[in-house]
Structure formats: C-alpha cells, structure tokens
Amino acid sequence: xxxxxxxxxxxxxxxxxxxxxxxxxxxxxxxxxxxxxxxxxxxxxxxxxxxxxxxxxxxxxxxxxxxxxxxxxxxxxxxxxxxxxxxxxxxxxxxxxxxxxxxxxxxxxxxxxxxxxxxxxxxxxxxxxxxxxxxxxxxxxxxxxxxxxxxxxxxxxxxxxxxxxxxxxxxxxxxxxxxxxxxxxxxxxxxxxxxxxxxxxxxxxxxxxxxxxxxxxxxxxxxxxxxxxxxxxxxxxxxxxxxxxxxxxxxxxxxxxxxxxxxxxxxxxxxxxxx
Amino acid sequence: xxxxxxxxxxxxxxxxxxxxxxxxxxxxxxxxxxxxxxxxxxxxxxxxxxxxxxxxxxxxxxxxxxxxxxxxxxxxxxxxxxxxxxxxxxxxxxxxxxxxxxxxxxxxxxxxxxxxxxxxxxxxxxxxxxxxxxxxxxxxxxxxxxxxxxxxxxxxxxxxxxxxxxxxxxxxxxxxxxxxxxxxxxxxxxxxxxxxxxxxxxxxxxxxxxxxxxxxxxxxxxxxxxxxxxxxxxxxxxxxxxxxxxxxxxxxxxxxxxxxxxxxxxxxxxxxxxxxxxxxxxxxxxxxxxxxxxxxxxxxxxxxxxxxxxxxxxxxxxxxxxxxxxxxxxxxxxxxxxxxxxxxxxxxxxxxxxxxxxxxxxxxxxxxxxxxxxxxxxxxxxxxxxxxxxxxxxxxxxxxxxxxxxxxxxxxxxxxxxxxxxxxxxxxxxxxxx
Ligand SMILES: Cc1ncc(COP(=O)(O)O)c(C=O)c1O
Numbered sequence: 185x186x187x188x189x190x191x192x193x194x195x196x197x198x199x200x201x202x203x204x205x206x207x208x209x210x211x212x213x214x215x216x217x218x219x220x221x222x223x224x225x226x227x228x229x230x231x232x233x234x235x236x237x238x239x240x241x242x243x244x245x246x247x248x249x250x251x252x253x254x255x256x257x258x259x260x261x262x263x264x265x266x267x268x269x270x271x272x273x274x275x276x277x278x279x280x281x282x283x284x285x286x287x288x289x290x291x292x293x294x295x296x297x298x299x300x301x302x303x304x305x306x307x308x309x310x311x312x313x314x315x316x317x318x319x320x321x322x323x324x325x326x327x328x329x330x331x332x333x334x335x336x337x338x339x340x341x342x343x344x345x346x347x348x349x350x351x352x353x354x355x356x357x358x359x360x361x362x363x364x365x366x367x368x369x370x371x372x373x374x375x376x377x378x379x380x381x382x383x384x385x386x387x388x389x390x391x392x393x394x395x396x397x398x399x400x401x402x403x404x405x406x407x408x409x410x411x412x413x414x415x416x417x418x419x420x421x422x423x424x425x426x427x428x429x430x431x432x433x434x435x436x437x438x439x440x441x442x443x444x445x446x447x448x449x450x451x452x453x454x455x456x457x458x459x
Numbered sequence: 460x461x462x463x464x465x466x467x468x469x470x471x472x473x474x475x476x477x478x479x480x481x482x483x484x485x486x487x488x489x490x491x492x493x494x495x496x497x498x499x500x501x502x503x504x505x506x507x508x509x510x511x512x513x514x515x516x517x518x519x520x521x522x523x524x525x526x527x528x529x530x531x532x533x534x535x536x537x538x539x540x541x542x543x544x545x546x547x548x549x550x551x552x553x554x555x556x557x558x559x560x561x562x563x564x565x566x567x568x569x570x571x572x573x574x575x576x577x578x579x580x581x582x583x584x585x586x587x588x589x590x591x592x593x594x595x596x597x598x599x600x601x602x603x604x605x606x607x608x609x610x611x612x613x614x615x616x617x618x619x620x621x622x623x624x625x626x627x628x629x630x631x632x633x634x635x636x637x638x639x640x641x642x643x644x645x646x647x648x649x650x651x652x653x654x655x656x657x658x659x660x661x662x663x664x665x666x667x668x669x670x671x672x673x674x675x676x677x678x679x680x681x682x683x684x685x686x687x688x689x690x691x692x693x694x695x696x697x698x699x700x701x702x703x704x705x706x707x708x709x710x711x712x713x714x715x716x717x718x719x720x721x722x723x724x725x726x727x728x729x730x731x732x733x734x735x736x737x738x739x740x741x742x743x744x745x746x747x748x749x750x751x752x753x754x755x756x757x758x759x760x761x762x763x764x765x766x767x768x769x770x771x772x773x774x775x776x777x778x779x780x781x782x783x784x785x786x787x788x789x790x791x792x793x794x795x796x797x798x799x800x801x802x803x804x805x806x807x808x809x810x811x812x813x814x815x816x817x818x819x820x821x822x823x824x825x826x827x828x829x830x831x832x833x834x835x836x837x838x839x840x841x842x843x844x845x846x847x848x849x850x851x852x853x854x855x856x857x858x859x860x861x862x863x864x865x866x867x868x869x870x871x872x873x874x875x876x877x878x879x880x881x882x883x884x885x886x887x888x889x890x891x892x893x
Contacts, residue, residue, distance in 0.1 A: 231775075231776065232623075232776040232777045233628070233632050233762060233763070233777050234632075235476070235477065235632050235635045235636060235639075235763070236477040236479075236636075236639065237636075238636065242622065246622070249776070254774050255774050255775075256774075276761075277475060277761045278760045278761045278762065278769075278771070278775040278777075279774065279775045279776075280775075281760060281761060281775065282758075282760060282771065282773070282774060282775030283774075283775070307477045307478070308475045308476060308477060308761065308764075309475060310474055310475065310476070310478070310481060312474070313473055313474070313475065330478070331477070331478045332478065333477075333478040333479040333481070333482075334479075335479055335481070335482040335483075335642065335643070336478060336481065336482065337481075337482055337485065340478075340481060340482075355478065355479060358479055358639065358640060358641075358642060358643070
C-alpha cells in the first residue's frame with residue numbers, strides 16, 4: 185500500500201512496537217489504531233540497541249524481543265494484520281543490513297515490499313549513507329522517510345530534501361522519544377524550514393494529547409506522529425495484566441482523540457487563514 | 460598507509476547516529492581538526508603540559524627481567540598503569556575534556572565499563588572545572604566498586620544503567636540518549652576508539668602518545684625497533700594507542716612461504732589480544748556470546764554510530780558479550796582496528812578468562828606489578844605464544860589492577876585455579892612458577 189493521498193486531510197500517524205508485549209495482543213492493538221482513525225501506522229521492528237528511543241519505547245522493544253519478535257516474524261505479522269492503513273517500518277540500520285544472504289539492505293526491502301509495507305524510517309541512517317537503501321526502495325517502490333531535527337544544519341537539510349520521499353518526519357524537540365507535558369516551540373521554527381519541500385510534514389516526539397495534536401496541525405503540520413503516549417497504554421496493560429480487549433479499547437479511544445485533535449487543528453488553520 | 464581523515468577506515472567507520480546528534484559530531488569534527496590537528500590556540504601545548512604535570516607523562520618503558528627470562532626474549536613494559544588514575548584512559552579523557560572546554564561546552568558526560576574511563580573523565584573534569592555525569596552498567600558498578608567511589612569523590616554523578624546485562628554496551632547506548640537530549644551544551648567523552656566519526660580517529664590520536672613515547676624509548680634502550688607490540692583490545696584504544704606509531708614499520712609484510720625464519724628488517728608485528736571469555740561459541744538460545752572476541756569472531760554491522768565488526772546473531776541483533784574483565788566486555792570494536800585486522804596489518808588473538816586470571820597472578824608475583832584484568836589478557840598471550848614475540852617485544856600495560864582485586868580473588872577461588880593456593884599462603888606457588 186502506498187502513502188499517496190494519506191495526508192490529504194490532517195493525518196494521524198501512530199507508532200507501536202510490533203510484538204509488544206506479545207504477538208496476539210500486539211495485533212489487536214495495531215488493529216485498534218486503525219479503527220481509531222490512523223492514517224499511516226509506523227510499526228517498530230525491535231532492535232536490541234535503540235539509541236534514538238527514550239525509556240518508554242525502549243522498554244516496549246525489550247518486551248517484544250523477549251516475546252520472540254524477529255524480522256521474519258515481523259513480516260508475517262504485517263501480512264496477517266486486518267487493516268486498511270499503510271504501514272511504515274521503523275527500525276535500525278543493522279537489521280536491514282543483515283537480512284538475507286545478500287550484502288546490503290536489498291533483500292530486506294524486497295521482503296518488505298512483498299509484505300505490503302509502504303516505507304521505512306531508520307533513525308540511525310543518515311542521508312549521506314542512505315544510497316544503497318534509497319536505491320532498493322526505488323527499485324521496489326517504497327518510500328524512505330528522513331527525520332529533520334531542530335538542530336539540523338542548512339547543508340544537511342539540502343541533502344535530506346534530495347533523498348526523502350513519502351513524508352518528512354519533523355522532530356518536535358531535541359532528545360529521544362518520549363511523551364511530554366508541553367509542546368515545544370522549536371516545532372514551528374523547524375516546520376518553517378521545510379515548508380517548501382514537496383512532501384507532507386509530519387511532526388513527532390513528545391505529542392501526548394488531543395490539544396497537542398490540534399496545536400501542531402494548526403501550526404502548519406500535515407500530520408502528527410504519536411508513539412510513547414500509545415506505548416504507555418500498552419505498557420500499563422502488560423504490567424497490570426488487563427485484558428486485551430480493555431487495552432485495545434483504550435488504544436482505540438486514544439487514537440480517536442488524537443485524530444480528532446489533528447482535524448481540529450486543520451480547521452483552526454483554515455479559519456485563521458480566512459480571517 | 461595513509462591516515463584517515465574522512466571518518467572511514469576501508470569499509471568501516473562512518474556516522475550512523477540519530478539526526479539530532481549530527482550537528483554535534485560535525486561541530487566536534489571541526490573542533491578536532493582546528494585544535495588537535497591544526498593546533499589552534501596552542502591546544503597541543505596545553506594538553507601536553509597538562510599530561511606531563513597532572514598526568515605524569517612520559518610513562519616509563521621498563522625492561523621486565525623475570526618475564527624476559529621466562530620467555531627467553533626481551534620483554535619491555537610500557538607502563539600506562541603509572542599514568543594518573545591508573546590507566547591509559549587519562550590520555551583521551553584529558554584531551555577530550557580540554558577540547559570540550561575550548562569548544563565552550565559546559566557539561567561532560569561519559570560511559571564506562573571497568574570504571575577506568577569514567578574515573579579518568581571525572582578526574583579530568585574536576586581538574587578543568589567541568590560538571591560530569593558518568594553512565595555505568597549495574598553489573599559493572601558491582602564488580603568495579605572502587606572506581607565508582609573514586610568517580611564520586613571527584614564530584615561526578617554516577618548513573619546506573621539497568622537495561623540488558625548492565626555492561627558497557629548498555630552504558631554507551633544510554634550516554635548517546637543523554638547526548639541527543641542535551642547536545643547543545645554537553646560533550647560526550649567516549650571512552651574508546653568506537654562511536655561515530657570523528658571519535659575513533661580523535662581518540663586514537665589522543666592515545667597515540669603511548670606508541671610515540673614507546674618508539675623513542677625502545678630506540679634509546681636497544682637502538683632499534685621491537686619485533687612485536689602486544690596490547691589488549693576491548694574497544695581498542697590502548698591497542699591503537701600503542702600501535703599507531705608503528706603503523707608504517709612494515710616495509711615488507713612477512714610472506715607466508717618465507718622459510719628463512721628471518722624477520723624482515725623493520726617489521727613490527729602488532730598483536731591485539733581480545734577476551735576469549737569462557738568459550739568462542741555463541742549460546743544461541745540465550746543470545747549471548749560468552750566472550751568479547753569481536754575481531755576474531757564478529758561480523759560486519761552497524762552499532763553505536765559506526766560500521767565495524769560486531770557480535771551479533773543472524774538477524775542483526777547485538778549479542779551480549781562476556782569477559783571476566785569489565786573493560787573488555789563489549790560487543791563491538793573500533794572500526795580502525797577492524798580494518799587493520801582485515802588488511803593483515805594487525806593480528807587478532809584471544810585468550811580465555813582462566814588464562815587471563817592466571818596471568819594476572821603470574822605478573823603480580825614475578826614482576827611486582829599488579830596489572831588490570833584487561834591488561835592480563837595481553838600478558839596471557841605471552842605465555843601462550845612465546846615463539847611469536849621475536850627478540851624484543853613491548854607489552855602495553857594499559858592499567859593497574861587495584862580495581863580488580865575483589866573480582867580476581869573471588870574468581871580465582873571459584874574456578875579453583877592453580878593460583879588460588881597463593882591466595883591462602885603467599886609463600887606457596889611462587890617457587891614452582893619461576
Ligand atoms: C586498564 C584497561 N585496559 C584496557 C581497557 C580496554 O579498553 P581499550 O580497548 O579501549 O583500551 C580498559 C577499559 O576500561 C581498561 O580499563
């Protein structure tokens with residue numbers, strides 16, 4: 185499934201780790217995201233050294249690894265999902281690089297394409313080293329999404345603009361992933377720097393509530409990416425031993441609220457421009 | 460052989476880090492080139508002066524009589540254990556903390572395995588008046604308690620890392636996270652020749668003072684170059700520090716079919732000794748390599764910002780490593796060292812936990828030097844391969860073993876090693892050995 189048209193209205197892009205806390209529950213939670221209004225799902229493939237993640241997602245990755253998630257199981261997991269929403273695979277470069285017998289990321293991309301995956305976010309792969317993966321993505325028609333940080337220099341911005349497709353992931357603040365209580369004002373400045381890029385802009389890192397979602401979209405984003413706030417729900421379910429249905433319901437409601445926030449933000453933006 | 464200035468060592472190296480860190484490593488590369496390579500604002504002079512007066516450089520190159528007797532060769536010891544803090548780590552820590560100061564940073568973070576790098580960084584930070592936070596795996600905090608206390612005494616905050624096995628790999632990941640969050644005012648003093656460019660190259664430069672001095676000292680003492688240089692390898696910083704100045708002393712690599720038994724003039728063998736742990740076989744079930752022999756058994760991959768050799772499973776998940784010595788207990792290795800092993804300039808060897816422990820006791824008894832458990836691996840190589848040393852060998856004594864006493868005594872008894880007897884009655888054991 186491709187990412188075309190996904191950002192036509194303000195998009196909600198949730199993130200969960202595949203296989204967290206186990207395969208069966210995880211499948212229910214990802215499907216709940218779709219039911220709650222997800223437009224694209226960023227689905228984490230767990231890597232043992234997730235250096236870009238904060239404690240919430242790091243713990244989710246540990247749970248998923250302990251429950252036996254592997255790249256091959258990830259692909260069948262995606263194939264078995266009963267959803268109508270494109271999936272972007274979020275993982276670290278070593279897993280793509282090691283897959284199959286071939287040298288480089290091509291076999292991973294080929295298998296991902298077969299599983300119906302729409303694209304990749306690889307937080308430890310800089311644009312300068314992305315050549316082989318970009319080529320494989322082009323060959324199999326997948327998107328490769330890069331993250332722009334508040335600290336990204338103009339030179340690097342120019343390089344990234346050349347290689348990004350699908351959307352650009354605008355990192356709302358410095359640091360690692362994790363839900364916060366405020367929305368950074370770094371976001372607006374970073375959005376302005378990519379405003380003329382020919383791809384949609386999705387903002388992530390620290391978004392937690394419907395209000396955050398509204399503010400970010402009203403501030404010019406085409407979509408919001410939410411990870412830790414959703415992973416928190418899964419984590420609580422796992423630690424308090426609540427039923428899959430109860431947790432899935434909570435995920436669905438949270439997703440719906442965030443999607444509604446994004447829509448509100450779109451309306452605010454339209455209103456303010458027609459003032 | 461040309462020195463790398465583009466962050467790549469053959470197929471290894473690079474900058475595989477989250478975007479948020481990119482500007483920091485670019486800024487660091489600029490500062491490294493400006494102050495360290497081009498010598499702006501007299502940085503090299505200030506560093507050299509501080510290494511002399513605060514650090515105690517130069518360290519001696521000592522002739523080791525008993526070991527020379529034992530192996531029927533001339534063994535010289537480069538005494539980095541006599542450097543302030545008790546290990547080679549200060550060369551790099553002082554260099555980086557001073558550089559951070561020149562860069563206008565106002566906070567220092569570091570990770571540590573054996574605690575030696577953390578200690579050196581805490582000392583350098585206190586010396587230069589910078590606040591310092593050190594991440595250390597829980598397991599390592601347990602087995603390297605004296606160093607935890609030393610860091611605290613120097614005013615550093617020691618933050619335990621509880622993920623994974625609680626060793627160096629996890630501590631590095633955690634420090635990278637801190638750095639990504641505080642990159643504008645914080646410098647990450649990485650502890651070995653690992654991580655994204657420019658760290659591997661810069662740390663090597665700070666450590667190459669070891670080989671620079673050793674080369675001059677051995678010429679003074681013997682009129683020539685050594686036949687071999689032996690050093691232990693965790694990440695590989697004392698290794699590359701000892702090797703770098705000998706990198707071009709290999710005019711004619713020895714050919715395999717050379718039956719003359721003669722060494723070509725000016726060929727210096729460079730031998731990196733890794734931790735063979737308890738076995739070189741991977742425990743697939745538990746996802747653990749019971750060793751840290753990355754150069755000998757690892758595969759190419761990407762970890763902690765660099766492409767290098769790694770202990771990993773077929774999927775690319777990083778394996779937990781193991782070594783009785785905390786400072787060697789790491790699943791990766793410096794990209795430059797990986798490259799030099801691939802191209803044949805450096806030989807990778809490994810010795811197991813038991814042999815390292817025995818060597819720890821042997822050297823303590825024979826030479827009156829208690830080496831770090833890390834260093835004991837280099838000494839164990841001498842015992843296992845006395846014929847490979849040539850007429851003159853230099854062993855880099857990367858650090859002293861005070862920090863390891865608790866571990867060594869416990870492990871020696873648990874494993875029922877020969878040396879255990881000496882722990883009960885110090886008059887026993889010494890005789891037969893010699
Ligand atoms: C005394 C000593 N030697 C060696 C090492 C291993 O590090 P490297 O391989 O970077 O020299 C350590 C690390 O803590 C150490 O403390």
